[in-house]
Amino acid sequence: MNKKWLQIMKQVIPITIGAALYAFGLQCFVIPNQLMEGGVTGIAVLFNYIFQLPMSITTLVINIPLFLVGWKILGSKKMVFTIYGSLALSAFLALFESYDRLSSIISFEQGYDSMLIVLYAGVTLGTGLGIVFRFGGTTGGIDIVARILSRWKGYSMGQIILIADTIIIGISVFYISLDKILYTLVMVFIASKMIDFMQNGGYIAKAFSIITDQGEQIAEKITAEMDRGVTIMPAKGAYSGTTKKVVYCVVQRSETHRLKQLVRSIDPGAFIVIHEVQEVLGEGFKEDED
Structure with missing residues (x-):
């Protein structure tokens, strides 16, 4: 394997792992417990609750116009891994959706300690996204906007995502219970801190x-x-x-x-x-x- 392909694999493999962790967190912690998420994924989660639409398809469809914007602003080199990260996320979501017994095997459905579920969900989602970001990819959606603002303005990606997620989650109050919204906000806060830790903690x-x-x-x-x-x-x-x-x-x-x-x-x-x-x-x- 030549040096160029080795360098590409050093990014592709971690992005794949990060996307898998993120999809795992959504399917095993968020969906079974009627929690929410932010960004494009949050919209997909909400559509899943209301219309039973598969998240794997919804996230991909919504991301397509954002891919075009990101390609123009971030450039083709950055967007290659963004598109790959989004495709990997959709693929893992589809895999976990097809195996509907996964959440029951993991045993974190409703009825378990809510704060424990929120903690595990935040850590899993944040770790997955943090790995993807650290190795030059995104999972699309608000992640693209976060990378643009982080690159141009120097804002923390975790902070940008936290603000955007709070707005989108606020809209979902009309469709899910208030206590679930409050638990979700705690989960998102934990995830944002994990994103920043995975981005900078090693350095x-x-x-x-x-x-x-x-x-x-x-x-x-x-x-x-x-x-x-x-x-x-x-x-x-x-x-x-x-x-x-x-x-x-x-x-x-x-x-x-x-x-x-x-x-x-x-x-x-x-x-x-x-x-x-x-x-x-x-x-x-x-x-x-x-």
């Missing part, structure tokens, strides 16, 4: 701002022993007027303790500020996918 890093008199020595040791890039900036104490150096470095979360020990071994009196970083692009971290 959470720590940024160190080290104020010290031994800037060069610390920077040299970080470079030699930890193979991390370091930036040294001049600084001056506002009260004391003392000239110092600020050493700035970003490391993986697992390297935090090691870096603190390294700094203390050179300058025990160094002032260290540690920041949580949600995403890092560059050598040694995540490569830019855009």
Whole structure:
């Protein structure tokens, strides 16, 4: 298998897994318990409740015009995996719909602890969508809009989907009971957090701002022993007027303790500020996918 096909498979396989998880959550947690969803999928769920239309067909039909918009704005490269993700979702929905005993085997139909069902549903749906997003795909619908706004405006995809889902779920109050709506909102909130975690959680890093008199020595040791890039900036104490150096470095979360020990071994009196970083692009971290 050549390098190009290997790279494609590195995206296709996770997107397939994510779409399967999402379809599984819909069929095993959402539908059997008369919960709702947001976006195009939510519309499909609502049509399933009212008209008994299969979600696999409804989601695909509604997504077609959005595919055209996404193709123009996001480009053909991005939309290839979006279309694949949507087709994979419809395929898995059709598979789970054809096996109507699935939800009873999983044993999460009505009558079980509602909050437990909501928790599992939110985690499953959010994890599935988060995997799809992280590897460059979407499942269509609001996901396409979320990717566009996330790319252009820098908004969190989870937040965009949460707002859109809340609006669509609000409309469904005329068709399903209020308690189901309230449970659904909790599920959607959990799913949105899982989406953001799956998107950024693997890239959470720590940024160190080290104020010290031994800037060069610390920077040299970080470079030699930890193979991390370091930036040294001049600084001056506002009260004391003392000239110092600020050493700035970003490391993986697992390297935090090691870096603190390294700094203390050179300058025990160094002032260290540690920041949580949600995403890092560059050598040694995540490569830019855009």
